[in-house]
Amino acid sequence: MQITRASDYAVRVMIHLATVPAGAKAQRAELSRAADVPGHFLSKVLQQLVRSHLIRSQRGSGGGFVLAVPPSDVSLLDVVEAIEGPVRLNLCIEEGPSCERKTCCPAHEVWVDAQSAVVKVLAAASIASLAEKVRNCESSTYVGHDSSVRISSVPNADQAKRVYARDGH
Numbered sequence: 001m002q003i004t005r006a007s008d009y010a011v012r013v014m015i016h017l018a019t020v021p022a023g024a025k026a027q028r029a030e031l032s033r034a035a036d037v038p039g040h041f042l043s044k045v046l047q048q049l050v051r052s053h054l055i056r057s058q059r060g061s062g063g064g065f066v067l068a069v070p071p072s073d074v075s076l077l078d079v080v081e082a083i084e085g086p087v088r089l090n091l092c093i094e095e096g097p098s099c100e101r102k103t104c105c106p107a108h109e110v111w112v113d114a115q116s117a118v119v120k121v122l123a124a125a126s127i128a129s130l131a132e133k134v135r136n137c138e139s140s141t142y143v144g145h146d147s148s149v150r151i152s153s154v155p156n157a158d159q160a161k162r163v164y165a166r167d168g169h
Helices: 005-019 028-035 039-051 076-084 108-124 127-141 157-166
Strands: 055-058 064-067
Touching: 005 028, 005 039, 005 055, 005 064, 005 076, 005 127, 028 039, 028 064, 039 055, 039 076, 076 108, 076 127
Parallel strands: none
Antiparallel strands: 055 064
């Protein structure tokens, strides 16, 4: 199983929105920049998050995006499922006659355990706890950098190489 780019972007957006001061709205351009999401892709992600009632949007002057739910009440599982639908490692895990071999398949219990573990880990990670980690990084890890370092997203390999080269690593 691989989390799609859309889910990764949605998680980044949710974490960034959780760091926005209460009462403030994040603009599309700000979300694109902070979460390192291409603008054309961001629109699709935002629409899915709005449809899932995880964020709200307001159009016009003074508009923008805000969390619709307290970040402590939103898990990574909620965000991934808003984008992907239910997490399923294998079809045989579904209830009912999803696979004719499931009653005698030696791998079935492994798939069930793996599914349970993934769901448990994603459900245990709240957007609030991840946003707090961002705040901690802002106040300690990145002190001393000559230029700002994006912390709301994981840099791609090329960006990471440039940061390490710039810092003399």
